[in-house]
Amino acid sequence: MTDWGDVIVRARGLSSHILSPARCFALCDSRSIGDLSLQLANLGLVSAPSADSPADEHSLELALRRRAGARLQLLANWAGARRDLLAPIFDDEDRRAIRALVRGAIARVAPQLRTAGLVPTPSLPIRALDELAQAGDVATVASLLLAWHHPFGAVVEAEARRQQPDTLEFEMALVREFAVRARTSADAGDAALRLFVERTIDLENLQSALALSSQASDVPAGRLFVDGGTIVTVGDLAGARGAGGESDLAARLARRVRGTPLAAMLNHGTRSAEDAALDALADEFRRRARDAPLSLAPVILFALRQRAELHMLLRILWGVSLGVPRATVERMAGVAA
Numbered sequence: 001m002t003d004w005g006d007v008i009v010r011a012r013g014l015s016s017h018i019l020s021p022a023r024c025f026a027l028c029d030s031r032s033i034g035d036l037s038l039q040l041a042n043l044g045l046v047s048a049p050s051a052d053s054p055a056d057e058h059s060l061e062l063a064l065r066r067r068a069g070a071r072l073q074l075l076a077n078w079a080g081a082r083r084d085l086l087a088p089i090f091d092d093e094d095r096r097a098i099r100a101l102v103r104g105a106i107a108r109v110a111p112q113l114r115t116a117g118l119v120p121t122p123s124l125p126i127r128a129l130d131e132l133a134q135a136g137d138v139a140t141v142a143s144l145l146l147a148w149h150h151p152f153g154a155v156v157e158a159e160a161r162r163q164q165p166d167t168l169e170f171e172m173a174l175v176r177e178f179a180v181r182a183r184t185s186a187d188a189g190d191a192a193l194r195l196f197v198e199r200t201i202d203l204e205n206l207q208s209a210l211a212l213s214s215q216a217s218d219v220p221a222g223r224l225f226v227d228g229g230t231i232v233t234v235g236d237l238a239g240a241r242g243a244g245g246e247s248d249l250a251a252r253l254a255r256r257v258r259g260t261p262l263a264a265m266l267n268h269g270t271r272s273a274e275d276a277a278l279d280a281l282a283d284e285f286r287r288r289a290r291d292a293p294l295s296l297a298p299v300i301l302f303a304l305r306q307r308a309e310l311h312m313l314l315r316i317l318w319g320v321s322l323g324v325p326r327a328t329v330e331r332m333a334g335v336a337a
Helices: 006-013 021-027 033-042 057-107 128-133 138-147 153-159 167-187 190-216 234-240 247-259 261-266 273-291 297-321 326-333
Strands: none
Touching: 006 057, 006 297, 021 033, 021 297, 033 057, 033 297, 057 128, 057 138, 057 153, 057 167, 057 190, 057 297, 128 138, 138 153, 138 273, 153 167, 190 234, 190 247, 190 261, 190 273, 190 297, 234 247, 247 261, 261 273, 273 297, 297 326
16 A cells, blocks of 8 residues: 555645635625736735736636646655556546547637636646647647657547547547546555546446437447446446436436435536536545545545636636626536525
């Protein structure tokens, strides 16, 4: 069993600087980007704006994303030779980023929009994400990832070889590659890391089940199922096609998902299913960190809370920028009273 005591202490220290929903709630009262920028600077999240360099939405988002990336890099540095055992945490962010970047390349989205909300990691820092966003096509994204020896490069290269894009096939291949790598790391890790991998895969499978329950599709359930979870089965995906929408699927799975983040994904109220599941996953690891303080749970909790914080801050940022009513900004950020 690897000793993680030093990393756990430092991860707890980083976690103490993550904004609570209550602190984010106060930011929703900002009347302008300038006002929000000053509040963020007072909290130490961004540099104070100057007359020569007034704040704008894009510079603030970049600063917040840089901060998140720097903190993950600190985590990797502290892990040292144990860094590979934390691969599921970093890979989870990387696969989300690569999925968004490939979608952007296929849809010809403006480069500056492809990186919106992406969390930099030790293997895909800000500079790398920006370079990938500038890629004109999927083949260029693949060549860059392969040149950097990124573990997901081969998956993107396979998509680039297609005559016609198949985003579903690509995204499933990406999740499966993540699952294979994550299970290998989890086997060498501890129970907390194994739980993180299982929950992440189960949430992906549940998303597929939800899509099948609400959309007419002839895609075989087995093509959408990823091995490695413990709750959602391939039979659930097959049965989802005959379900009467999300509410019926939720009723079918209610007993099995009770008390897990999957329940939040199925009953997310006015929030997005992904945000509700992320908060519930963080809550689960908060309990795990309390009950098993010397496990990897505090480290995983930090990574989850950091992602949730970035989501909250960016929703507030763009809500204020667009002049969205405060109550709506609060709901978007998940901090409504």
